[in-house]
Each structure stands twice: as structure tokens, then as C-alpha cells.
Amino acid sequence: MTESTMKAPKKALRPVKWMRENLFSGWFNTVLTLGVAYMLVTSVGPLLNWFFLDANFVGADASDCTGAGACWLFISQRLNFFIYGFYPDELQWRVDAMFLLLAIAFVPQFIERFPGRKWLGLFGIFGLPVVGYFLIPGGSFGLEQVQSSKWGGLMLTLILAYIGIVASLPIGILLALGRRSEMPIIRGICVVFIEVWRAVPLITVLFMASVMLPLFLPEGVNFEKLARALIGITLWQSAYMAEVIRGGLQAIPRGQYEAADALGLGYWRKTGLVILPQALKMVIPGIVNTFISLFKDTTLVLIIGLFDILGTVQSTVTDPAWQNVAIEGYVFVAFCFWVFCFGISRYSQNLERKLDTGHKT
Amino acid sequence: MKKQTIDTRPAGPKPWYDPRVRSLFFQAIAIALVFWGGWVLVDNTLSNMQSRGISTGFGFLNETAGFGIIMNLVPYDATMSYGRTFWVGLTNTLLVSAMGVVAATILGFIIGVARLSSNWLVAKMALVYIEVIRNIPLLLQIFFWYFAVLSNLPSPRQSVDVGGAMFLNNRGLYLPEPMTQEGFGIVWGGILLAIAAVVGVRVWAKKRQLATGQIFPTFKVGVAILVFVPVISYLVAGRPLDWELPALRGFNFGGGITIIPELAALWIALSLYTASFIAEIVRSGILSVSKGQTEASKALGLPNGLTLRLVVIPQAMRVIIPPLTSQYLNLVKNSSLATAIGYPDLVAVFMGTTLNQTGQAVEVVAITMAVYLTISLLISLFMNIYNRAVAIKER
Numbered sequence: 147m148t149e150s151t152m153k154a155p156k157k158a159l160r161p162v163k164w165m166r167e168n169l170f171s172g173w174f175n176t177v178l179t180l181g182v183a184y185m186l187v188t189s190v191g192p193l194l195n196w197f198f199l200d201a202n203f204v205g206a207d208a209s210d211c212t213g214a215g216a217c218w219l220f221i222s223q224r225l226n227f228f229i230y231g232f233y234p235d236e237l238q239w240r241v242d243a244m245f246l247l248l249a250i251a252f253v254p255q256f257i258e259r260f261p262g263r264k265w266l267g268l269f270g271i272f273g274l275p276v277v278g279y280f281l282i283p284g285g286s287f288g289l290e291q292v293q294s295s296k297w298g299g300l301m302l303t304l305i306l307a308y309i310g311i312v313a314s315l316p317i318g319i320l321l322a323l324g325r326r327s328e329m330p331i332i333r334g335i336c337v338v339f340i341e342v343w344r345a346v347p348l349i350t351v352l353f354m355a356s357v358m359l360p361l362f363l364p365e366g367v368n369f370e371k372l373a374r375a376l377i378g379i380t381l382w383q384s385a386y387m388a389e390v391i392r393g394g395l396q397a398i399p400r401g402q403y404e405a406a407d408a409l410g411l412g413y414w415r416k417t418g419l420v421i422l423p424q425a426l427k428m429v430i431p432g433i434v435n436t437f438i439s440l441f442k443d444t445t446l447v448l449i450i451g452l453f454d455i456l457g458t459v460q461s462t463v464t465d466p467a468w469q470n471v472a473i474e475g476y477v478f479v480a481f482c483f484w485v486f487c488f489g490i491s492r493y494s495q496n497l498e499r500k501l502d503t504g505h506k507t
Numbered sequence: 508m509k510k511q512t513i514d515t516r517p518a519g520p521k522p523w524y525d526p527r528v529r530s531l532f533f534q535a536i537a538i539a540l541v542f543w544g545g546w547v548l549v550d551n552t553l554s555n556m557q558s559r560g561i562s563t564g565f566g567f568l569n570e571t572a573g574f575g576i577i578m579n580l581v582p583y584d585a586t587m588s589y590g591r592t593f594w595v596g597l598t599n600t601l602l603v604s605a606m607g608v609v610a611a612t613i614l615g616f617i618i619g620v621a622r623l624s625s626n627w628l629v630a631k632m633a634l635v636y637i638e639v640i641r642n643i644p645l646l647l648q649i650f651f652w653y654f655a656v657l658s659n660l661p662s663p664r665q666s667v668d669v670g671g672a673m674f675l676n677n678r679g680l681y682l683p684e685p686m687t688q689e690g691f692g693i694v695w696g697g698i699l700l701a702i703a704a705v706v707g708v709r710v711w712a713k714k715r716q717l718a719t720g721q722i723f724p725t726f727k728v729g730v731a732i733l734v735f736v737p738v739i740s741y742l743v744a745g746r747p748l749d750w751e752l753p754a755l756r757g758f759n760f761g762g763g764i765t766i767i768p769e770l771a772a773l774w775i776a777l778s779l780y781t782a783s784f785i786a787e788i789v790r791s792g793i794l795s796v797s798k799g800q801t802e803a804s805k806a807l808g809l810p811n812g813l814t815l816r817l818v819v820i821p822q823a824m825r826v827i828i829p830p831l832t833s834q835y836l837n838l839v840k841n842s843s844l845a846t847a848i849g850y851p852d853l854v855a856v857f858m859g860t861t862l863n864q865t866g867q868a869v870e871v872v873a874i875t876m877a878v879y880l881t882i883s884l885l886i887s888l889f890m891n892i893y894n895r896a897v898a899i900k901e902r
Contacts, residue, residue: 168627175626182628331534335541345883346876347840353858354876357868361555362548442644449847456647463654472655480643480651487642 207467220462220471221478228458228478231298237290240281241301247274248304256493275312278305294372298453300482302372306444306454310379311387311437317380318387319426323417325388326395336388343385348443351378356450375447383440390432394425427501434494438487455479552869567865568593574860576851578767589861596856597878603773603852604839610778611838612831615785622790633786640783646844648780653772653848660768663759672752680766681753688747697740704736705729769850773842781838785831792827793819824897832890836883843879853878 169179200215203222211217221228230238251270254260282305285291297305324336343351355378360368369377398421406416448457459475462468522528556563568590575585580598583591622633640648658677661667666676674681712723741748753763796819804818846855853875862871 168625171625178624178626179628182632329530329534329537332537335537342876342880345836345840345880347843347854347879349843349846349854350858350872350875350879353854353862354872357862358872361552361868363555364551365555365558438642442642445644445646446844448646449844456644456650460650473651476647476651476655479647483644483647484639484642488638491642 216474216477217468217471218474220468220474224458224462227299227462228455229300231302231453231458232296233292233298233301234296237284237292240284240289244274244278244281244301247277271312275309278308294370297372299458300455302447302452303441303444303454303456306376306379306447307437307441309376310383310440310444311433313376313380314383314387315433317384318391319422321384321388322391322395325392340385340388343382344389346382348379348382348446349449351382352446352450354378371450372452375450375452379440379444383436386436386439387433390429390436391425393432394429395421397428398425430501431494431498434490434497438490438494441486441490442483455482556869561866561868563867563870565870567867567870570865572861572864574864576856577849578770578851589865592861593853593857593874596851596853599850599856600839600842600845600852600854603770603777603845603850604842606774607777607781607838607842608835610774611781611785611834614778614782616789618782618786619789619793622786623793637783637786640779641787645776645780645841646847649772649776649844649848652775653768657768657772663755666760672750674753674755674760676760677768678759678765679768680771681760682764682766683750683752684762684764686749686751688749690744690747693744694737694741694747697737700740701733701736704732708732767850769845769848772848773845773850777838777841780841781834784834784837788827788830788834789823792823795826796822821897825894828890828894828897832887832894835890836886839882839886840879 170176196215198215200213201218202211202213202215203218205211205219207219207223211219226235226238230241233241248270251266251274254263254266257263260266280286281289282297282301283292283294321336321340324332325340327333327336352375355374356371359374359377363369402420402424403416406420411419444454445456447454448460453461456479459479463472463475553563569588571586572589572592573585574592576583576592576595578599579595580602581591581594583595618633618636621629622637624630624633660675660677663674663676663678666674666681668674672683708723708728709725712725716722751762753760753765756762800818800822801814804814809817842852843854845852846859849855858871858875862868865871
């Protein structure tokens with residue numbers, strides 16, 4: 147037996163070891179670390195001051211914004227406008243009810259093992275638009291009517307994104323099936339439709355919807371501005387949706403099609419019972435991602451004169467009663483969008499990980 | 508004896524169960540629907556335009572436009588035609604798109620590599636950048652740069668002065684403009700000669716390497732040729748280049764090249780936004796190259812730089828190119844947001860002012876959409892050609 151035993155390697159303190167490996171390995175990394183750290187230190191202080199320490203939170207109007215920092219008063223004073231637009235104050239409970247239903251339908255989706263969350267999700271997709279159709283514009287069930295020109299703010303942003311995605315889903319499915327069809331003419335029509343819409347920017351589509359749609363329709367038929375924007379957004383979005391769903395259809399192994407054929411199922415039953423359930427499940431993350439990009443793109447409607455959340459903020463930052471509040475307004479909108487988009491994208495990444503089981507051969 | 512022949516073959520399907528007949532039937536219906544829909548649209552449009560007194564046809568392109576445009580790459584003034592406004596808008600769109608593609612690609616590759624850096628701080632900063640920028644609408648970012656940052660710059664009289672040659676204020680960035688004098692053709696000749704020489708050296712070096720295995724420092728020699736030949740020809744020609752400096756005249760600057768704040772805001776926002784997407788594409792592309800490739804290259808004795816250049820990047824590019832193409836397309840399409848801040852791009856000039864003045868919505872929208880369609884198809888085409896060149900060649 148040998149007496150000599152190897153000594154355990156000298157243990158550096160863990161944080162020190164970690165820093166040496168991850169921050170100061172080699173001269174290049176050290177320089178990088180120091181440079182980035184210097185930038186952080188010099189910028190975080192002033193930013194913190196502007197956001198919180200020197201900022202103004204209480205008061206009634208612009209004259210109370212005395213500090214050097216941000217004037218958050220501007221946001222809190224105009225918050226009602228940013229969320230509801232011109233929706234009448236006494237009727238805003240309807241919008242609140244929709245927000246509540248939206249939360250009830252979708253917040254449980256983040257919590258695993260929440261009882262009945264699947265049904266809540268289905269209600270969110272199919273039931274909520276119906277409820278909203280009666281609740282928000284009113285005009286039936288004894289509810290007072292509110293013209294769509296009075297809708298605005300965050301509410302309008304959500305309506306645009308929501309209807310855009312829900313309406314484009316069935317059209318997208320049909321287009322995707324058409325593009326994979328064996329009939330050359332149907333395939334050709336679908337390819338042209340998809341590629342043309344995907345090639346043009348949304349802004350031209352919105353211009354077209356607001357300028358040309360009235361020309362296309364027979365005399366006497368006319369839509370409100372919001373409806374025209376929604377038609378444009380839906381057509382444009384359905385082309386993107388079709389491409390996402392096509393990805394799912396292509397990923398289904400051939401055997402599934404052949405098995406369905408062997409069972410004697412016709413085209414629609416084969417598609418509806420065998421192919422689509424698998425394909426759609428596979429592309430849920432893709433659908434969520436297109437939803438995120440549509441959600442961001444809804445801001446474009448302000449160019450054709452609708453007041454979405456960015457539109458309401460943009461119209462108030464030029465208000466002479468408040469001076470130099472542009473940054474506060476933009477930071478507020480950015481924060482709203484960031485919370486929604488980041489939350490949803492995290493959810494879709496989670497989903498992707500969970501659904502990634504056994505589909506890939 | 509009478510022989511009865513019994514046809515044992517199964518009767519063919521009834522014609523309405525025959526897939527070929529069905530397919531013909533449905534396609535005929537589809538064609539009929541498309542033509543009917545198209546006819547209804549055209550009919551409605553024509554009768555609507557007639558009742559509103561809108562003229563049709565492309566004759567308006569030759570009429571005098573009568574409005575000014577704040578930035579033009581092709582010569583333009585208000586007396587020129589609507590057709591000219593189209594070219595002004597188109598060149599402005601192409602300019603900001605090209606600038607955006609270059610900047611977004613460079614920035615995106617840097618951030619994508621930084622995201623994979625072994626330096627924890629750098630990797631996290633890249634992550635924060637990506638997650639913040641790509642979750643905020645582009646239009647908001649354009650507004651932020653235009654209304655919150657660039658319009659808060661000092662006025663022309665207090666402008667930021669960089670060495671008396673460059674000036675930055677809330678009317679734009681003013682740069683000195685190179686003015687070519689007589690004899691500059693010699694310099695152009697030098698530049699062309701240098702490019703030809705570099706190509707020649709590259710071909711020769713490759714041939715020599717294939718024949719003898721010796722590596723020639725093509726890159727260093729190429730850079731040297733590209734720098735020295737034009738410089739020498741510039742000196743030989745007697746420095747035929749003057750710089751026109753911008754100078755304060757009254758309330759504003761004159762002379763030199765002006766980058767208007769609309770262009771700057773759009774360019775910055777487009778580049779930063781697209782870079783965040785490109786960074787993620789680059790990251791996933793580099794990660795898709797399996798570790799075994801790097802290890803094999805190390806085992807062959809290639810140093811880190813060559814491993815990256817000869818083994819990792821060529822394979823990563825295959826994964827990167829297709830999504831990168833669609834990001835370029837997105838950037839070109841997103842450049843149409845210019846209209847929100849008044850940068851005179853195709854949509855703002857042609858689909859905005861020209862459409863409003865002439866009222867010929869159908870023609871203008873059709874032309875604009877055709878332009879974007881063409882740009883999209885061209886970019887896809889070039890990228891497909893490139894993609895085919897780098898794709899795995901199965902033998």
C-alpha cells in the first residue's frame with residue numbers, strides 16, 4: 147500500500163472560481179467584462195433616478211411634475227383614455243367584464259393542473275368573441291349602443307389582435323389544405339393568394355382596406371373603418387397562418403394519410419379526424435408566435451386613423467397641457483406590449499418543450 | 508349451346524365517385540367562383556368610380572405632381588410628374604432598406620455571437636437586448652427615436668460640432684460631400700484595377716493551393732492591393748477630390764450631405780429591431796453545428812479562427828440563410844412604416860400624397876403592391892441561388 151495520497155485540488159472560493167471562469171478567462175474576456183460593467187454602472191444610476199428616485203408619482207396635473215425625473219403623473223392621469231379610448235365612462239364595466247373573462251380564460255393556461263383549463267381555453271377561443279360581439283358594441287339585450295369610432299386604447303389593440311387571429315385561423319387552415327391539394331388549379335389559387343399577401347407590407351393592406359374596399363363593394367354597402375381594418379388584417383394574417391399550418395401538415399408522416407385512406411375515410415373525415423388534430427397540435431407554438439407578431443403589428447392601425455394604445459398615447463403626448471412627456475408615454479406603451487409579448491412567448495416556449503414528445507420520427 | 512359471358516370485373520365507380528371526375532368538377536367550380544368574384548369586383552369598382560367621377564387609366568403618371576418631397580435621390584422638384592414621384596419614393600425605400608439590411612446584419616451577427624459568448628456578462632446583456640427589443644412594436648421604436656430622441660437634439664445654432672466637418676442637430680446629420688474634380692477617372696480606373704487584381708490573386712492562390720498545398724495569404728494581400736492601388740492612383744492623378752463642408756447659413760445648414768432625422772430614426776429603429784431577430788437566427792445556426800465537427804477540426808490541428816471560418820460558419824450558414832432571407836424581406840416591408848414619421852418612401856409619397864391628389868386608388872395601390880411583390884420575389888430568388896450554392900451537396 148502506498149502512503150502517498152493525492153491531495154484534493156486547492157479549492158478556490160466558489161464565487162471567485164465562477165468569476166474567474168465566466169468573467170475573467172483571458173485578457174479579451176477581462177477587457178469585455180470591464181467595458182460592459184463600466185457601461186452598466188454609468189447608465190443604471192441615471193436611469194434609476196429618472197424612473198423612480200426623481201420621478202413624480204402624485205399630483206393632479208402637469209404643474210405637479212417638478213422633479214427632474216419621469217412624470218408618471220401623465221400616465222396615471224390619462225390612464226382611462228389609454229385603456230378605453232373614448233368609450234363612455236359609465237359603460238366601461240362592459241369592457242372590464244371582457245378583460246375579466248379574458249383573464250379567467252387564459253391565466254389558468256399558465257398553471258398546470260388547473261381544473262378544466264382546457265375548457266376555459268376553448269371558451270376563450272370560441273365563446274369569448276361571441277360574448278364580446280354582444281357586450282362591447284351593445285345595441286341588443288337592452289345595452290346602450292357604443293359606436294366603434296369611440297373604441298380605443300388597449301381595448302382596441304386587444305380586439306384587433308384577437309379577432310385577427312381567431313378569424314384568420316379557419317381561413318388559414320383552408321388555404322394550407324388548398325396549397326397541399328392535388329388539384330393543380332386549387333393549389334395555384336391558394337399559392338397566389340398566400341404569396342401575394344405575404345409579399346406586401348401590412349400598411350399597404352390597411353391603406354387598401356380603407357381606400358379601396360369601399361370601391362369594391364356594391365353601392366349602399368359600407369363598413370365602418372374598424373371593420374375595414376379588421377378585414378384587411380384578417381386576410382393578411384390568414385396567409386401567414388396558412389404557412390404555419392402548412393408546416394404542421396408537412397410534418398405528419400405519410401403513414402398517417404395512408405392509414406386513414408386504408409380505413410376508407412373520405413377527404414374531409416381524413417383531414418378532420420386524423421390529420422388536422424395532429425398537425426394543429428404540432429403548430430400551436432407557431433400560431434402563438436404569429437399571434438405575438440400580429441399583436442405588435444396592430445399598432446399600424448394608427449396610420450389609418452384608429453386610436454389603438456399607441457395611437458391614444460401619440461395623440462396625448464402632443465397635448466400642450468403636458469410638456470415633454472413623450473418618453474414617459476412611449477415607455478408606458480413599450481411596457482404594456484413587452485409584458486404581453488414576453489409572457490406569451492415564454493408560454494409558447496414552455497408549450498414547445500411539453501409538446502415535443504414522440505412526434506418526431 | 509349458348510355461352511353467356513359474365514363480366515367478372517367490378518363495375519367502375521359511378522362517375523360522381525370517381526376521384527378524377529370529382530377533382531375536375533371542384534376545380535371547375537373554383538375557377539368559376541374566382542372569375543365570378545373578380546368580375547363582381549371589377550364591375551362594382553367601375554360603377555363606383557364612374558358615380559364618383561374618378562378617372563381610370565395610367566395617364567395620371569404624366570401629370571404635374573406639384574408637391575415637394577423633403578428628400579430625393581433622383582432629381583425632383585414640384586413641377587415634375589406623378590410618375591417621377593414614384594421613382595423618388597422607390598429609391599428612398601430602397602436606400603433605407605439597403606442601409607437597414609447592412610446594419611442589421613452586422614449588428615445581428617455580433618449580438619448573436621455575443622449571446623453564445625463564454626463571458627457571462629456579455630451573454631446576458633445580449634439576451635436582455637434581444638428579449639427587450641423584439642417584444643416591443645417596431646412602430647413604437649420608430650416613434651421613440653424620432654419624437655423622443657432626435658427631435659430633442661439641439662437646434663442648428665447649437666448643433667454638435669465634430670471637427671468643423673460634421674454637424675448634428677434636430678434637423679439632421681450634416682456630412683461633408685466629396686466633389687470629384689477633373690481626372691477622377693484615373694482613380695476609378697485604379698479601383699477597378701485593384702478589384703480585378705484581387706480576383707486574379709484569389710484564383711491563382713486557389714489553383715496553387717490545390718496543386719501544391721501551400722496556402723497564400725489571400726486576405727492580407729487583397730486588402731493591401733485594395734488600399735494601395737487606389738491611393739497611388741489618387742496621388743498620381745493629383746488629388747482630384749474636394750470636400751464640400753456643410754456650413755451654417757441663416758437658420759439652417761447648407762452644403763454637404765444631409766441625413767434627415769426621418770431617415771436616421773427609421774434606419775436606427777429598423778436596424779436595431781431586425782438585428783434582434785437576426786441574432787436569434789445566428790445563435791440557433793451556430794448551435795446547430797454539432798460539437799463533433801468542432802472537435803474533429805481541432806483534432807486535425809486547425810486553430811480556433813480557422814475552425815470557425817472553415818468548419819463552423821459554412822455549416823451554420825445553411826441553417827441561417829433561409830430565415831435570414833425572410834428577415835430581410837420583413838425589413839423591406841417594415842420600411843413602409845416610414846409613412847408614420849414622414850420619411851418619403853414609396854408608401855408615403857406614392858400611396859399617400861399621390862393617391863390623395865389623384866384619387867386613383869386602384870392604379871396606385873396596384874403599382875405599389877406590384878413593387879413590393881417584385882422586391883420580395885427578387886430577394887427570394889437571389890437568396891435561393893445563394894442557398895443552393897451553400898446547401899449540402901449529396902453525392
